Amino acid sequence: MSAEADPTEVGARPVLSVRELYVAYRSRHGRGRARARAVDGVDLDIAPGEIVALVGESGCGKSTLARALTGLVVPTAGRVLHDGVPVSYKSRALKACRRGVQLVLQDPTGALNPRRTVYEAVAEGLRIHGRSALAGFPDERAKVADALSRAGLRPPERFFDLRPHQLSGGQRQRVVIAGALVLDPQVLVADEPVASLDASVRGEILKLMLDLRASAGLSALVVTHDLGLAWNIADRVAVMYLGRIVETGTVEEVLTAPQHPYTRALLSVVAVVAKSGAEPAILTGETPDSAAIPTGCRFHPRCPLVASGEAERLGVAGRCLTVDPEPLPASGRHAACHAARDAARPAAGVP
Numbered sequence: 001m002s003a004e005a006d007p008t009e010v011g012a013r014p015v016l017s018v019r020e021l022y023v024a025y026r027s028r029h030g031r032g033r034a035r036a037r038a039v040d041g042v043d044l045d046i047a048p049g050e051i052v053a054l055v056g057e058s059g060c061g062k063s064t065l066a067r068a069l070t071g072l073v074v075p076t077a078g079r080v081l082h083d084g085v086p087v088s089y090k091s092r093a094l095k096a097c098r099r100g101v102q103l104v105l106q107d108p109t110g111a112l113n114p115r116r117t118v119y120e121a122v123a124e125g126l127r128i129h130g131r132s133a134l135a136g137f138p139d140e141r142a143k144v145a146d147a148l149s150r151a152g153l154r155p156p157e158r159f160f161d162l163r164p165h166q167l168s169g170g171q172r173q174r175v176v177i178a179g180a181l182v183l184d185p186q187v188l189v190a191d192e193p194v195a196s197l198d199a200s201v202r203g204e205i206l207k208l209m210l211d212l213r214a215s216a217g218l219s220a221l222v223v224t225h226d227l228g229l230a231w232n233i234a235d236r237v238a239v240m241y242l243g244r245i246v247e248t249g250t251v252e253e254v255l256t257a258p259q260h261p262y263t264r265a266l267l268s269v270v271a272v273v274a275k276s277g278a279e280p281a282i283l284t285g286e287t288p289d290s291a292a293i294p295t296g297c298r299f300h301p302r303c304p305l306v307a308s309g310e311a312e313r314l315g316v317a318g319r320c321l322t323v324d325p326e327p328l329p330a331s332g333r334h335a336a337c338h339a340a341r342d343a344a345r346p347a348a349g350v351p
C-alpha cells in the first residue's frame with residue numbers, strides 16, 4: 001500500500017464511474033454465434049485522488065473495462081460517467097471526456113512513432129484536441145515542457161528533439177505519460193504500465209504515479225497482473241474474474257483478508273504468502289472462456305471450496321451451481337461468493 005498520506009476525498013463525487021456495464025465482442029474463435037462477454041455487469045467508482053488497482057488473470061476483461069472507461073470501447077449496455085456526467089458517444093462530447101480520462105498503455109515502444117520526436121509525440125494530444133499552436137493556442141511549447149517536466153524528464157527542452165530509439169525504456173514510458181498529462185486529465189487509466197519495463201525502472205514509474213497523485217490530485221485505475229504492484233501503489237483493489245468484479249475493498253482488506261476463493265488462489269501463489277508456509281491453492285478446471293460463462297457462480301468449475309466438498313458442508317453448493325452472485329456495488333468491501341456472504345451475515349437468533 002502507498003505510504004503517502006491519504007489524499008482521497010472521502011465521500012466526494014467519483015471522478016469516474018461505471019454502472020451495470022456490459023461489453024460483448026463477436027467471438028474470435030468461430031464458436032457459432034457465441035459472443036465474448038468481456039465485461040459482464042460491472043459497477044465501479046474511482047474517487048478524486050484515489051488509485052484503484054484492477055487485478056485478474058489474462059483474458060478476464062481488464063483491458064476492455066479500461067478502454068470502456070476512456071470511451072474507446074462503446075458498451076453493449078450500461079453507463080460510463082465522467083465527473084457524474086454520462087459519457088455521450090457523439091464525437092464532440094466524447095472528445096471532451098476523453099481529454100479528462102487518459103489511457104496509458106503497457107508498451108511505450110509500440111505507443112510511440114519511431115519517426116516522431118519527443119516534442120511531436122507529446123504535442124499530438126494538443127493537436128487532436130484543437131489546442132495546438134496551429135489552432136492558435138500560443139502556449140504549446142510551454143505545455144509540452146511542463147508535461148515532460150511533470151513526467152520527470154528534466155530539463156524538458158533537452159528531450160524535445162530526441163526520438164524514441166535515443167531513450168531508455170523508462171524514459172519512453174515517461175514520454176507516454178507526458179503525452180497524457182499535457183491535456184491536464186483528472187484520471188489516468190494505466191493498462192499494465194510497467195509490465196514491459198525492467199525491474200529497476202518499474203519502481204521509478206510507480207513512484208511517478210504516486211507523485212502525480214500527491215502533487216495534482218490525479219486519480220488512477222491501474223490494470224495489473226501483479227498483486228505486489230497493487231500493494232505498493234493502490235488504495236483500493238478490484239479483483240476481476242470472467243468479466244465481473246468478484247471482490248473489492250481497500251488494499252489491506254483484500255490482500256491480507258481475502259474473502260473470495262479466487263482472490264485467495266491468486267494470493268496463494270504470490271511469494272509473500274508462499275514464504276509464510278501457506279499451501280498454494282491450485283486452480284483446477286478449464287481455462288475460463290468469456291464466450292461460455294458457466295451458469296451459477298462463474299467460478300464454480302474451478303472453485304476449491306466446491307472441489308473439496310467445503311461448499312457442500314457450508315450448505316452453499318446448490319447455489320454455487322445455479323445462482324449467479326449479484327454484481328458488486330461500486331465501492332466498499334464486498335465479495336461475490338455465497339459462502340463469503342453467508343459467513344458475513346449474522347447468525348439467526350444472534351443479536
Ligand SMILES: Nc1ncnc2c1ncn2[C@@H]1O[C@H](COP(=O)(O)OP(=O)(O)OP(=O)(O)O)[C@@H](O)[C@H]1O
Nearest residue numbers: 025026028036038057058059060061062063064290
Ligand atoms: N476485439 C476483440 N474481439 C473479440 N474478442 C475480444 C476482443 N478484445 C478482447 N476480446 C476477448 O475479450 C475477453 C477479455 O479480453 P481483455 O483483453 O479485455 O482481457 P485482459 O484481462 O485485458 O487480458 P490480458 O491480461 O491478457 O491483457 C477475452 O476473452 C478476449 O479474447
Ligand code: SF4
Nearest residue numbers: 297300303320337338
Ligand atoms: S459462490 Fe460457491 S463456487 Fe462461487 S466462489 Fe463462492 S463457494 Fe466458490
Ligand SMILES: [Mg+2]
Nearest residue numbers: 062063064191
Ligand atoms: Mg489486457
